[in-house]
Amino acid sequence: MSSMSPPATSSRWLALALIATAQFVVIMDTSIIGVALPEIQADLGFSQGDLSWVFNAYVVAFGGLLLLGGRLSDLFGARRLFGIGWAVLLAGSVVAGAADSVAVELTGRAVQGAGAALIAPAALTLLMMLFGAEPRELTKALAIYGAAAPAGGTAGVFLGGVITEYVSWPWVFYVNVPIAIVALLAAPALMPSGRGGARGSVDLLGALTVTAGLGAAVYAIVRAPEAGWASASTWLGLATAVVLLGVFVAIQAARREPLMRLSIFRTPNLGAANLAQVLLGGAWIPMWFFLNLYLQQVLGYSAFPSGAALIPMTALIMIGMIALAPRAIGRFGPKAMIVTGLAILTAGMAWLSLIRPDGSFWVDVLPASLLAALGMSLAFIPSLGTAISSARPEEGGLAAGIVNTSYQIGSALGLAAMTAVASAFGADRLGDLDALTDGFSAAFLGAAGIALAGALLAAVTLRSRQPVTAGQAG
Numbered sequence: 063m064s065s066m067s068p069p070a071t072s073s074r075w076l077a078l079a080l081i082a083t084a085q086f087v088v089i090m091d092t093s094i095i096g097v098a099l100p101e102i103q104a105d106l107g108f109s110q111g112d113l114s115w116v117f118n119a120y121v122v123a124f125g126g127l128l129l130l131g132g133r134l135s136d137l138f139g140a141r142r143l144f145g146i147g148w149a150v151l152l153a154g155s156v157v158a159g160a161a162d163s164v165a166v167e168l169t170g171r172a173v174q175g176a177g178a179a180l181i182a183p184a185a186l187t188l189l190m191m192l193f194g195a196e197p198r199e200l201t202k203a204l205a206i207y208g209a210a211a212p213a214g215g216t217a218g219v220f221l222g223g224v225i226t227e228y229v230s231w232p233w234v235f236y237v238n239v240p241i242a243i244v245a246l247l248a249a250p251a252l253m254p255s256g257r258g259g260a261r262g263s264v265d266l267l268g269a270l271t272v273t274a275g276l277g278a279a280v281y282a283i284v285r286a287p288e289a290g291w292a293s294a295s296t297w298l299g300l301a302t303a304v305v306l307l308g309v310f311v312a313i314q315a316a317r318r319e320p321l322m323r324l325s326i327f328r329t330p331n332l333g334a335a336n337l338a339q340v341l342l343g344g345a346w347i348p349m350w351f352f353l354n355l356y357l358q359q360v361l362g363y364s365a366f367p368s369g370a371a372l373i374p375m376t377a378l379i380m381i382g383m384i385a386l387a388p389r390a391i392g393r394f395g396p397k398a399m400i401v402t403g404l405a406i407l408t409a410g411m412a413w414l415s416l417i418r419p420d421g422s423f424w425v426d427v428l429p430a431s432l433l434a435a436l437g438m439s440l441a442f443i444p445s446l447g448t449a450i451s452s453a454r455p456e457e458g459g460l461a462a463g464i465v466n467t468s469y470q471i472g473s474a475l476g477l478a479a480m481t482a483v484a485s486a487f488g489a490d491r492l493g494d495l496d497a498l499t500d501g502f503s504a505a506f507l508g509a510a511g512i513a514l515a516g517a518l519l520a521a522v523t524l525r526s527r528q529p530v531t532a533g534q535a536g
Contacts, residue, residue: 074192074199077252080245081192082206084144084185086214087241088151088178092121092347092473093218096354097369098231105231106164114481117351118280118474119168123175124182125470126273129321132183132463133264140187141253143180145246151177152242159235170235186450186462191254202388208443209383211469217376219350223369265321268313272321275306276471283478288485322460332461334523335448338400339468341516342445344476345407346438348509349414351477352484352502353431356417360498371423375435382439396444397524403441404517410434411510415503419495437513448524476512480505 095102095116103113135143151174158170189207193200225233282299289295314320327333350372357368390399413430421427449465488494489501 073252077192077254078189078203078206080248080252081185081189082210083241084148084181084245085207085210086217087238088124088182089211089214090218090221091151091174091178091238092117092124093215093350094222094225094234094237096219096351097222097358098226098234099354100358101226101231102167106161106167108164112164114351114477115168116171117347117477119171120175120178121470121474121477122277122280123172123273124178125175125467125474126276127176127179127269128183128463128467128470129272129460130264130266130269130463131179131181132187132460132466133321134180135184135187135462136460137264140184140191141249141255144184144188144253145249147177147180147182147184148242148245148249149177150180152239152246153177155235155238155242159232161232174235174238182466183460183462186466188253190450204447205384205388205443208387208446209380209439211442215346215350219354219372220369220376223366227364227366227369265313265317265319268310268317268321271306271310271313275303275310276474278306279303280474280478283475283482286482322464326460326464331448331525332464334520334525335396335400335445336465336468337523338404338441338445338516338520339449339465340472341512341519342404342407342438342441343469343472344479345404345411345509345513345516346434347473348477348480348505348512349411349431349434352480352489352505353414353427355489356499356502357423357427359492360417360419360495360502361421361423371427372431374428375431378432378435379439382436383443387440387443390440391444391447395526396448397520397526399444400441400448400520400524401517403437403439403444404513404520405437406440407434407437408510408513408517410437411506411513415506415510417499417503417506419499421499441516445520476509480508483508 099113099116102108102116108116131143131147154170154173154175154177156170157173158167161167161170186207189203190200193203221237222234225231225237278299282296282303285299286293286296311324314322314324353372354368357363357371363371387399394402410430410433413433414427416430417426446465449468450461484490484501484505487501487504488497489505491497491501
């Protein structure tokens with residue numbers, strides 16, 4: 063990252079507030095549509111099986127373009143990319159809110175995802191530029207930044223409920239407009255002015271192949287229950303995904319200036335921590351997606367109560383991220399907390415799988431969701447810190463792009479797989495409460511399996527090391 067004179071302390075914390083807001087918003091945009099999905103489905107004509115594409119269109123573009131966003135941040139400067147990302151997100155939000163058809167809605171969501179892919183790595187790079195020289199302050203900054211992601215995901219559910227209940231579903235997208243305008247006005251004054259610290263070209267072909275490969279994989283998995291897992295279309299889609307991702311790897315190996323330097327994964331713990339982020343996203347996102355549907359389609363909650371039902375999760379995540387996780391990491395080290403957090407998340411998901419058609423929030427939802435939230439809060443910060451800790455300074459954007467990509471790829475593929483599982487067990491039979499509950503229960507159990515795999519793999523692949531301090535986390 064480039065050299066610069068350190069900003070005043072007060073300005074740095076104001077800048078952190080904007081950076082945390084950016085992280086909050088880009089993750090909120092994955093979840094704010096959750097409560098609004100039934101109304102979006104009714105107004106625009108989505109089928110039950112295709113409804114998850116309101117989520118996936120955003121996440122595939124977000125996850126697929128994050129590496130490009132990280133590379134552009136290194137080349138052209140994080141502050142510049144931060145502003146461009148907000149402008150793109152604003153445009154996508156307007157399109158998604160004004161949509162009158164499925165195609166326009168998905169286009170708007172994909173544009174939103176592209177904007178988020180520019181914002182997220184630039185935001186994390188700016189954080190490291192602002193706080194990297196002060197170990198104790200960096201620890202606090204990373205905790206606040208880390209809390210903004212899952213808190214944004216869960217708080218988006220509540221905000222989406224309020225907006226859907228009392229305004230209308232297009233405003234779950236329009237809410238981004240004033241936030242983006244404030245960010246665009248504030249960023250030049252608050253963010254460090256360093257220009258890009260790397261030289262070279264932009265690997266657009268690599269960005270295209272990785273995005274297309276991820277999209278093909280998600281599409282094939284989502285469509286598999288309808289087309290059949292043994293059908294030619296399913297296997298063709300999966301084969302296309304494998305070929306495209308293989309081409310991406312080959313391009314990265316051959317190029318002198320790749321989008322992603324493959325040798326970066328030889329850095330100790332970097333690959334293992336990113337794998338933990340993949341599986342963490344793959345377990346967490348299906349949970350809130352199907353928990354929303356259970357609350358509305360089985361328990362009969364309207365939009366606002368459904369969103370409000372998840373406020374306790376949000377509160378616990380924020381407390382866990384900011385107050386509990388840093389202390390636990392300092393005492394036990396990152397590996398122990400990643401494994402423990404994923405194990406607790408597994409238990410919470412397994413508990414949620416016991417939901418009943420005639421269940422209640424207090425028995426079937428609250429205790430299990432709080433346990434899952436505790437696991438998430440313990441695992442997220444150490445896996446994030448470990449994933450970015452070993453990158454060279456000039457590859458800060460790349461490391462940020464990789465770890466964000468890992469979480470978003472896990473989210474997209476996890477939701478696609480659990481949508482297929484839920485449909486196979488009856489979740490596509492609207493109005494049949496027993497079938498819906500069986501489908502959602504199967505999805506929760508599948509998500510528990512993903513979290514368990516994450517815990518076991520983290521235990522095997524992560525090297526034990528000293529607790530992540532701010533200096534290491536930079």
